[in-house]
Amino acid sequence: MPLNAHLVKRFPHFTIDVGFTCEAGQLLAFVGPSGAGKTSIIRMLAGLERPDTGLISHEQRDWFDSEQGLNLPPQQRQLGYVFQDHTLFPHLSVEKNIAFAAKEPGRVEELLNLFNISELRHRKPNRISGGERQRAALAQALASDPKVLLLDEPFSALDILTRKQLRKELKGLKASLKIPILLVTHDLDEAMYLADHVLPIDRGIITRDWLTRTSPDSCPKGNNLSSISIPRTTQTGQL
Amino acid sequence: MDLTPLILSAKLALISTALLLVVAAPLTYCLVYFRFPGKFLVEALIGLPLVVPPTVMGFYLLVLMGPSGMLGKGWQVLTGQPLVFTFVGILLAAMVHSLPYAVQPLKTAYERLDSRLLEMAQVLGCTPVTAYFRVILPNTISGLIAAGILAFAHTMGEFGVILMVGGSIPGKTKVASIAIYEYVEALRYQEAWILSLALVAISYVILLVVNGLNRRSAHAA
Numbered sequence: 001m002p003l004n005a006h007l008v009k010r011f012p013h014f015t016i017d018v019g020f021t022c023e024a025g026q027l028l029a030f031v032g033p034s035g036a037g038k039t040s041i042i043r044m045l046a047g048l049e050r051p052d053t054g055l056i057s058h059e060q061r062d063w064f065d066s067e068q069g070l071n072l073p074p075q076q077r078q079l080g081y082v083f084q085d086h087t088l089f090p091h092l093s094v095e096k097n098i099a100f101a102a103k104e105p106g107r108v109e110e111l112l113n114l115f116n117i118s119e120l121r122h123r124k125p126n127r128i129s130g131g132e133r134q135r136a137a138l139a140q141a142l143a144s145d146p147k148v149l150l151l152d153e154p155f156s157a158l159d160i161l162t163r164k165q166l167r168k169e170l171k172g173l174k175a176s177l178k179i180p181i182l183l184v185t186h187d188l189d190e191a192m193y194l195a196d197h198v199l200p201i202d203r204g205i206i207t208r209d210w211l212t213r214t215s216p217d218s219c220p221k222g223n224n225l226s227s228i229s230i231p232r233t234t235q236t237g238q239l
Numbered sequence: 240m241d242l243t244p245l246i247l248s249a250k251l252a253l254i255s256t257a258l259l260l261v262v263a264a265p266l267t268y269c270l271v272y273f274r275f276p277g278k279f280l281v282e283a284l285i286g287l288p289l290v291v292p293p294t295v296m297g298f299y300l301l302v303l304m305g306p307s308g309m310l311g312k313g314w315q316v317l318t319g320q321p322l323v324f325t326f327v328g329i330l331l332a333a334m335v336h337s338l339p340y341a342v343q344p345l346k347t348a349y350e351r352l353d354s355r356l357l358e359m360a361q362v363l364g365c366t367p368v369t370a371y372f373r374v375i376l377p378n379t380i381s382g383l384i385a386a387g388i389l390a391f392a393h394t395m396g397e398f399g400v401i402l403m404v405g406g407s408i409p410g411k412t413k414v415a416s417i418a419i420y421e422y423v424e425a426l427r428y429q430e431a432w433i434l435s436l437a438l439v440a441i442s443y444v445i446l447l448v449v450n451g452l453n454r455r456s457a458h459a460a
Binding site for chain 1 (some may be wrong): 355356358359360361362363364365366373374377378
């Protein structure tokens with residue numbers, strides 16, 4: 001079931017005004033420089049920030065509707081959310097972090113094995129590496145069998161090798177998850193590698209919709225957005 | 240040497256601290272993590288005992304808890320007992336006066352905690368109440384202990400408010416600080432010395448514990 005959203009939120013220097021649909025099994029990447037409004041979009045989807053106006057719906061259920069004054073709290077949206085860093089609870093072991101959200105005890109074991117972190121089960125988050133922490137964070141986010149997965153710069157705090165490894169693992173995982181996945185990143189290569197659609201964001205506006213499945217030769221090269229000229233009008237294209 | 244005032248002070252401090260933490264922890268949680276209208280008024284009201292002289296605070300509490308006061312009347316209807324010049328009366332007064340001493344360390348501990356942990360807990364299905372018990376409380380336990388210790392120490396040395404609300408009834412409202420005052424008035428310096436030394440020793444140990452906790456919490460952060 002798709003996630004549909006139209007979000008408008010005014011900030012002192014710009015206004016976020018975006019509309020998008022993410023189908024189940026698809027990964028949609030918002031890519032743009034710092035301060036473009038990417039994280040605010042993800043936070044609005046999670047219910048952590050309130051849009052001024054708009055609509056968010058998933059599986060024919062409205063999460064937010066400004067006209068009806070409806071705004072479901074985060075705990076009723078059934079989400080998985082991975083932050084950039086420090087997303088694990090520091091007082092709990094890796095295993096208990098995953099169990100925090102798990103509905104079935106068997107799910108914890110399954111996720112520990114899936115992310116290859118069984119041996120770290122009794123360790124606290126400050127006793128494991130950055131890559132292991134993000135693996136555990138992904139496991140935690142999936143423990144509650146979320147209906148939508150939100151990833152906010154999940155690999156940006158990691159070294160290049162670990163980042164590449166985790167991207168690969170996420171790409172493999174994506175195929176088995178039948179839910180909409182939304183990724184925020186400033187790294188265009190990462191977005192191109194993982195996403196089905198890449199939506200560049202510039203000062204709160206989606207400037208294009210790049211389909212990444214076909215014509216890979218036409219992908220923009222380089223690992224940041226400075227090399228790309230983004231027009232202020234929304235375009236749809238294939239990369 | 241009569242140790243009843245010291246024991247009464249300790250009893251008052253223990254009970255008021257326990258009750259105060261039950262009130263202060265959720266109150267501070269709301270102040271730090273939630274927005275609501277009039278929040279700044281509530282914050283200033285909690286901090287009032289820090290700046291208002293204890294006798295002034297005691298006077299208003301006396302009026303409120305007296306036979307014609309709202310609290311005093313309500314208590315009389317409920318229990319058939321007066322509130323002023325009783326242990327319950329000084330307990331309430333001590334709680335009000337020590338509230339900012341419990342709120343401040345808790346506020347520091349909550350503000351030091353990464354606010355994303357609370358967001359994370361909510362995203363993972365916790366209500367604000369379950370998030371408090373499952374995430375906030377375990378990660379701010381040293382702040383809770385510091386709050387308890389400071390509130391205890393402040394109540395142990397409480398004088399003006401208790402004198403106004405409770406008077407000096409031996410075994411009921413005559414706490415250590417009031418006993419010291421009366422010993423000095425009666426020129427019984429030896430008893431005053433002993434009780435004062437006991438209060439100083441207790442306060443010193445408390446400060447050592449608080450400093451130790453602060454160091455541990457800063458180290459952990």
